[in-house]
Amino acid sequence: MIEIHLILFFMIAAAIIAVEAKDLLSSVVAIGGVGIGLSMAFLILKAPDLAIMQLVVEILSLVILVRATMRHDLPFSMSGRWVFNTFSTLIFIVVFLISAYAVLKNIPQLGSGLSRTSDIYMREAVAKTGIKNVVAAITLNYRLLDTLGEVAAIFASVVGVMAIARRVVRK
Amino acid sequence: MRTQKGMSVIVKTVTKITLGFIMLYAVYISLNGHAGPGGGFAGGVIVALSFVHIMLAFGKETALKRLKSYVLRALTCAGALIFLYVAAISFKGSSNLLNIFFKKAASYRLFNSEIVLPLAEMVIVGAGLFAIFVALVLLSKPDRYDSE
Numbered sequence: 163m164i165e166i167h168l169i170l171f172f173m174i175a176a177a178i179i180a181v182e183a184k185d186l187l188s189s190v191v192a193i194g195g196v197g198i199g200l201s202m203a204f205l206i207l208k209a210p211d212l213a214i215m216q217l218v219v220e221i222l223s224l225v226i227l228v229r230a231t232m233r234h235d236l237p238f239s240m241s242g243r244w245v246f247n248t249f250s251t252l253i254f255i256v257v258f259l260i261s262a263y264a265v266l267k268n269i270p271q272l273g274s275g276l277s278r279t280s281d282i283y284m285r286e287a288v289a290k291t292g293i294k295n296v297v298a299a300i301t302l303n304y305r306l307l308d309t310l311g312e313v314a315a316i317f318a319s320v321v322g323v324m325a326i327a328r329r330v331v332r333k
Numbered sequence: 334m335r336t337q338k339g340m341s342v343i344v345k346t347v348t349k350i351t352l353g354f355i356m357l358y359a360v361y362i363s364l365n366g367h368a369g370p371g372g373g374f375a376g377g378v379i380v381a382l383s384f385v386h387i388m389l390a391f392g393k394e395t396a397l398k399r400l401k402s403y404v405l406r407a408l409t410c411a412g413a414l415i416f417l418y419v420a421a422i423s424f425k426g427s428s429n430l431l432n433i434f435f436k437k438a439a440s441y442r443l444f445n446s447e448i449v450l451p452l453a454e455m456v457i458v459g460a461g462l463f464a465i466f467v468a469l470v471l472l473s474k475p476d477r478y479d480s481e
Contacts, residue, residue, distance in 0.1 A: 210370035214362070218378040222462060225385055226469060293367040301372070302450055310420045312374075313454060317413045320461035324406065327468035 165206050173199040186231040194224045211297045338392035348390040355383040363455040373451030377458025384463045393470060405464040412457030419449050 173196050180192035197220030204213040283300055293299040301309050339345060363376025388396035 211372060211375075214370055214375045215372075215378075218375050218382065222378055222382055222385070222466075225382075225389075226466060229470070295367055295369060297370075298367045298372060302367075306420055309450075309454075310417070313413065313416050313457060316458060316461055317409065320409055320464055323465045323468050 166203060169199050169203045169206070173203075187228070190224065190227045190231055193227070194220065197224070211295075338394070340390050344390050348386060352383060352386065355379065355386070359383065359455065359459070363451045366451050373454025374458055376451065377455040378462060380455060380459030381462035381466065384459075385466055388466070388470070393467075397467070400463070402464075402467065405460045405467065408460035409457055409464060412453045412460065416450065416453040416457065419453065 176192045176195035176199065180189045180196065183189045183192060197216065201213050201216040201220065204210075204216055283296060283304065287296045287299040287304075288294060291299045291303045293302070359376045359379035362371035362379065363373045366372040366376075384396055384400060387399065
């Protein structure tokens, strides 16, 4: 389990670089590093479906972000109201640490402590649905309503973006 | 050698070669989602990325000539309707939600809904995400490559 710690430290370092970098393009590249680290972490934790999804979506969002920040010198201010920002950041860090200590104490080890529902899925999914990939069996059979909601959310976001950019598209 | 819009000759040639393989991989990864890792969403994003690839390499006129804006909107709406139809009709059916065209469950059959659902999801996600990219590109000012 040393690899997952290495990847987590890499992701934290990339996130700090993304916050602290003066150039916007450098920040975007560092955010891409965070996404690649997350994809590798999924791959180590034996979730290749999530790894593929995370990698592909990360590439698309990185292309859009690079395209958006490539040539515009966007206004980027680091000054002003630092007292309020520092105090609110400290308060949120304290709240997060307290709640994370209370929550993470009760989480079982990775790979153990399956719930009853996932146990049933692991035993019966292949025999009942005839699909070899249990993830696809869950998302397309047991949780079909969730998949329908996901597609509805994507469709709503597409319609929203097209409605906002409508006048320029029809030019 | 920059006679037209887009990137350099090297990028265009590599794009012409690799484009078919990228689309083939997208179709494979969304049709093979029941036997291996992948699924309709990842395949759809790969389709959108291949069209983004065309747009970045050849300029936006070539990409929009190949896939028009109203075609994008029609594909998104058609994919959503097909997905809604298959999902809703399978809630009403037998205990096995996946089979609408056949009675018995099978691991691999054409027109099974485990083929139809990832295809519809691939179409809606691919067309929708590329439509978002097109809208964002057309909304911005002409960029560096197009202004030359």
